[in-house]
Amino acid sequence: MSTLNDRIVRYGELRPCKTAFIDAHTPGSNQKENFTIIGGGVSESPDQHVHIRDTPGFNIGAAGQPPNCRNSLHSHTTAEVFFVLKGRWRFFWGRNGDAGEFIAEEGDIFNIPTGIFRGFENVGTDYGMIMAILGGDDAGGGVTWAPQVIEEARAHGLVLGNNGVLYDTKQGQELPHNVQPIPTLTEVQMKDFPETPVEAVVPRYVARYWDLMALSGKQPAKVIGTDALLKDKPGFEVDFLSRTSLDDSPITPDKHVVLMPMRGHWALRVGDFDTVLNPGDTCLLKPGESYSLAPSMTGEASLYRVTETDDPAGATWSGAA
Template structure:
């Protein structure tokens, strides 16, 4: 049985005070109107081009988690990603742009999640009142970097900035040698830009899960037990929900699943294990994680913190506050996740006529033949 110590668990918890911004992460860092961007690499390096970027948890997860913040009116300029890029708006208002020249727009507000397709230009501007905050999830351990819009690359040279073929930022104003011919990434040609896939506003709207669209339903086999009944709203892919009626709006492979977990005051998610790494990002204070079968390791997670739980570790959650707590649950892999609840939980659920069928979904126990029951 895999266990974790209090010290090991604390090392996998990244508090808000631990987040460290980098203002020179990308080649547009000196462009007026973009110079006040703050980039954060929380799990994995993301797509930063800066050697100065602090990475809180460099361990490979199969995905990267970062964040961005910037004052009102500041823009993150058009660029292309090779793996999935998902924006999770936690604070403020951001206007997202996409298209060869950023010709399409969509506004994101707190609780909204937008998945932008690969190989199209995208960028965003803080159009809210404060600095705002966006978490990002990128597919894969190696994201491959980014391709900036040709106009951005050409303008950056005016400020002494270049991007090497290894995605490393070259800043001649701080003493880096001016790169020679063939040592930098060349701008895409107009013909290459014209070949990029076009996504209409209607198509992109299908890749936005707004706060109002979230489909919260009881998620687990413990739903009828006293103090249980936590809910999940799927966002991307096959997550940990055991509710057969759940279906994520965004279904193409990302390399990870994403769901909202909602726990009512005093409510608990019973102990379970998972074969995959799982990351929890609460929106507010009040979510307590209990680890190991005995629950002897506890963490009271604060809002906007990032907590990574290794595979095979027993975990349970409870809401210690007076208000519902919501948290993003991100799990590696595109496959259906199979939470394994403790035997005593399954036995108690069976007394309420609930069990898991062969597909891992909750069903009436009396309808399932004994050979069809799943002991997980």
């Protein structure tokens, strides 16, 4: 039986994987680190460490990258939500990454539409970190790479099999006899991925940190959900808490909840257990597990809270503004 300590992953204890994806050898992408915090995540490498294997209807992960390092263009069939924990990031999308882009600052959150190719890079001056919420229990089942990403990876020795496993030909690895390289999409198939302009994405799928701070003065700000700032049904809801959003009354959720501090130190009490959650920490709470939460020190304090819902694990993107 797991204890609450088993369901808290501290930022300083995160274990990265540097060979998680097909572009791990591609110049410009070969310094990125992937973190799988809750659930199996989307890694294609058997070297990926999973901190908490429970899947509360969604996955939690993170990406860490030095300046000028990028994550290559890919698409998801389920939700992919990022908030910037550290640094400054450029998100871009489209077949060649030039259909639209925007710069995300610390605390900003982006509910990336499904069905479009997307990528991101650290455009700050220091090592950066973005936290991820991925829809569904099997977040790795719906990832598609842009054709040029697969071709560039092959040129640098990495081949992704149709079994979802990476093989490094420069290390002498060969695909098993019953495994074929994952095929690149045809031109006809590529037409199913829209070249969505920035004005159709940013207003509907991006929430800025300081706007959320202003909205969370007396109660949590609803960020993602049917009646939230970013209206969607991706299989979870997200709200944003600041210093004055909650009192110290116990809360008893009927679904899984994940707490992800952005700024400040948060005192968490679950039954007789007391702890402090810090920026970059991740805590999984089970249904029926009463908790109270409050900032433990003076100064700026903010936290993202993710709650499981019964909705299917896909965003409601329809391609329309």
